[in-house]
Amino acid sequence: MHMSQTTQTDIITLGAVAAKIPQLIPKVPHLLNGLKQAYLRTPSTPAGLGIAFEKAVKRNPDGMALLFEDERYSYQELNEWANQIAHFYLSLGARKGDVIAVMVENRSELLATIVALAKIGVTAALVNTSQTGKVLTHSINLVQPIALIVGEEVRKCVDEIKQDLNLAQDRFHWFANQATRQDAGSAPRDYINLAEKIDHFPKFNPPTTQTVQGKDGLFYIYTSGTTGLPKAVIFTHSRWTLAYGTYGHVLALDENDVMYVTLPMYHATGIVVCWCGVIAGSATLALRRKYSTSAFWKDVQKFNASAIGYVGELCRYLMDAPPSELDRHHRVTKMIGNGMRPNIWDKFKQRFGVKEILELYASSEGNVGFSNIFNFDNTVGFSPTPYAVIAFDKEKNEPIRDQNGYCQKVKTGEVGLLVGKITRRSPFDGYTDPEKNKSVILKNVFKKGDSYFNTGDLVRDIGFRHAQFVDRLGDTFRWKGENVSTTEVENMLCEYEKIVEAVVYGVEIPNTNGRAGMAAITLNDQAEFNDEDMSAMVNTFKKCLPAYAIPVFLRVQKTVETTGTFKYQKNKLKEQAFDPSKTEERLLVLLPGESAYCEVTSEIFDNIQAYKYRF
CATH class of the missing domain: 2.30.38.10 (Luciferase; Domain 3)
Structure with a gap:
């Protein structure tokens, strides 16, 4: 996300701010209401997702809270479902301070579960559904959960590591991969069917909602760790309330609005930023399991969406798609998210008819946030x-x-x-x-x-x-909207028998967001790569790394250069990147859609520079 393309016109002056005031005036009551909730809070005030959600239910009980595929849930229905899950966990003795790990793809069951756990003060550890093996074991055990809720769609990954998890046999809970409110399905032998269990529990709000305080944990969100394994970042109810009071109210959605979200709900942009805007306006969330370029505007039309959640990559994929009559055949005027590149900002607004881009900056663990409340172009906004x-x-x-x-x-x-x-x-x-x-x-x-x-x-x-x-900076870079830990990838590359050492870093590909993974690798004595290695490496990497973390480029080195303090010379490697004219060493690339690495020839290099491949 390199922004060296700044022009003097991006500098913001007093006059520019004053000119934006008229647009802001209609939003002021909503904004003030939000800011009051965001800033008049102490660590011990009752606060958070459960309380805010119950308020939205009161304001709009029969309005739609959630649309997913062909499922529709009103605020009242989603609330009653969440209450049954909450009462079930209370009956197991779950209480404030406990953690329950949740591994379910974007679908209705995930949101009902999150509301339920928020109401009883239990922290939901939102496990990345693309994790497998050692990384998945680490993520779950790290937070010491009292139970694990598994969607049938990821059960295979959980089965593979089940014996390594520190959990009692009766604490593996399961949702069928279907609309479980209509049909609970039948659970596999060693899982408890959650949809069946909760059926006998009461639908009224649990009394615990009002006892949840700002300092209590709401989510664990996983970010890439420098040790190579994910870190769990605590997201408190107080931080959620801050996001809800600021981003949530800046967006100014109301009961007629529908926000379409295709971002993974185990990341803060989806679960916090997008959803809190929906809850603040008692609006509707339209959810898709996984992003798809070809389905995007069709879904927007199907759900009659008026707002969308985004990350930079999503905007690029939509801009790369061939123009279609659907580009303007919708009522979307607002979007919220982060990573919109300056070089497509204006083009995106023109092509798709969007009027307001609420770009923001925040990190799961940080204490500083920006949001584009004045609707300037090319900025993460005001803090x-x-x-x-x-x-x-x-x-x-x-x-x-x-x-x-x-x-x-x-x-x-x-x-x-x-x-x-x-x-x-x-x-x-x-x-x-x-x-x-x-x-x-x-x-x-x-x-x-x-x-x-x-x-x-x-x-x-x-x-x-x-x-x-x-x-x-540092030991992580972003690619495909995910944080990639260089150390994690370095460790996993060495699982391939011919590779003894790997240095991983991110390199920029023109017209893409973030940085693509590149590894400078050293082979063991006398080893050479042959044609077979080109596809065998890809297969090995796929087994131990999520798709977005597999290096796009490899540089085969005789020895790894280090500095006097034995730090890898990443700056020099980044600068030379994958340009064959800058190094004598062998360069390999995994082109989009291919299952094997190939040589970076000067022709392939020129084609990458000319954006002939869609990475």
């Missing part, structure tokens, strides 16, 4: 939270400090590291691992004793508390 953009030395990979040891803010128009001030009102909730917490906190930034959260992101300060996202 009310205390933050700074500080000068950063890319070579040394650290902030620049003056002779007194303090950091410097960059000037308007310049790029620097985004850091969020840690205060009582903008706390840092952190990771499950206290060691990891220490490493992301910067001390004595501008004065003695202050502390800031290091986002690890470079942004451009464009004035008036607005920023533009520029790049990610």
Whole structure:
């Protein structure tokens, strides 16, 4: 997501802000209501998803809460379903502070379960449904759940690791891969059929909803860990309320609105940002299991959607699709998400008739957020939270400090590291691992004793508390809307018998979002790659890595260059990337739709640069 294409016109002035005020006026009552809920909260106020959802039920009981395939649930129906799940878990002795792992693809059962657990103060660990093997075992055991809720669609992956999970036999709960409200299905031998079990439980709101406080855990969301295994980030009810009060109300949806979401609900953009906008307006969520370019505008029409949730990749796929009469045959005027690239921002609005792009910036673990409330182009928006953009030395990979040891803010128009001030009102909730917490906190930034959260992101300060996202630093990069951990991929590549060492980094492909994975690999003595290896490697990588983490490019090295402190020379590798004219070494690429690597010839390189392949 490189944003070097800034022009002076992106700098935001007082006049530009003043010109936007008339558009904002109609939203002010809604915004103030949201901000009141977001900021008049303490860690011990009753707060969160359960309370907000019950309020939406009161406001719009018969309005549609959820559309999925051919299923339709009103707020009343979805609430009663969630209550039955909640009462069932209360009967098992589940209580505040417990964790239940949930591994279900985007469908109605997932949302009913999430509302249910929120109401009883149990933290839902939202397991990435594309995980398998060691990574999946780690993710589940890490949060010490009292139960695991499995959708039939991912049961095979769970069966493979069942014996490695620290869970009692009777705590594997199951939803059939169908509309279980209509037909509960029959569970496999060693699973308990949740749809059947909850049937006898009451439909009224559990009394626990009002006892859930801001400081209580709502979700665990998994992000890529630098050790190579996922980290679980705690998302509290208080943070959810902040998102609900800000992003949720900025969007200003109402009971006639339908938001279409194809993003995975185990990520914060889907489950927090998109859904809280729907709940805030008692609007309708139209959910799709997995994103599809060809089905996108057909679904928008089918569900009569007026808003969509996005990440940058999704926008690019839609722009790449051939024009069709469906492009404008809809009532979508608003979208919310992150990662919209400046070079397609305006084209996207023109082609699809969208008027408002609520681009935002937030991380699952961070304490600083931006949202585009003034509807400017090419910006992650405005931030009310205390933050700074500080000068950063890319070579040394650290902030620049003056002779007194303090950091410097960059000037308007310049790029620097985004850091969020840690205060009582903008706390840092952190990771499950206290060691990891220490490493992301910067001390004595501008004065003695202050502390800031290091986002690890470079942004451009464009004035008036607005920023533009520029790049990610560190040991993770984004590809296909997912965070890829370089260490995890390095570890897994060495499972291939001929590879002894791997250095993984992200490289930019023109006209794509994020960075594609590239690995500089060293083979064991005397080993050479033959034709058979080209497809055998892909098969091995597929077994131990999700599709988005499989390296697109390989660079076969004799030895791995390291610096004096034995750090890999990633900067040089990134700079040379996959250009055959910059290195004598063998370069391989896994082209879209292929099942084997092939050589990067100068012709293939030129075609990649000319965007002939759709990565």
